[in-house]
Amino acid sequence: MINDRLLVRISKEEGDRKSTGGILIPATAQMAKRLIWAEVVALGGSVRAAEVGDRVLFSPEDRYEVEVGGEDFVMLRERDVHAVAAERIEASTGLYL
Numbered sequence: 001m002i003n004d005r006l007l008v009r010i011s012k013e014e015g016d017r018k019s020t021g022g023i024l025i026p027a028t029a030q031m032a033k034r035l036i037w038a039e040v041v042a043l044g045g046s047v048r049a050a051e052v053g054d055r056v057l058f059s060p061e062d063r064y065e066v067e068v069g070g071e072d073f074v075m076l077r078e079r080d081v082h083a084v085a086a087e088r089i090e091a092s093t094g095l096y097l
Contacts, residue, residue, distance in 0.1 A: 001044040004078040008038035008056060009071075018022055035082060037076060050084050057083040 001007060039078050040054045050056055062080040066073050 001042045003044045005044040005047045006040055006047060006050060006076045006078060006081065007042040007066075007068075008058075008074050008076060009041050010036065012076060023081065026081065029041045032057070037085070042080075047078050049078060050081065051086065051088070054084050054086040056081045057085070 017026060035057050036056050036059075037057055040050050040052050040056055043050065043052060056076070058076055058080050059082070062076065064075040065074050
């Protein structure tokens, strides 16, 4: 991994989902502009906001899919990440004051 790239794995549960009424909604019927969560598995040297094991929120339109060792991953730029979820992050705004 180089520069500001992240390699992430989308969980299987991000695909098909159920409505509150119990109707199964296939992944192909997802709404446009819906952001998804994925787990970070590798980082480039310039990534500052995330670490391996974190979950990141991104738009499925901003991704490049890649197959490594028979498993599908997504390659992202750090600037395409909208949020990072990790236990190490304290409750703060993330602003530099």
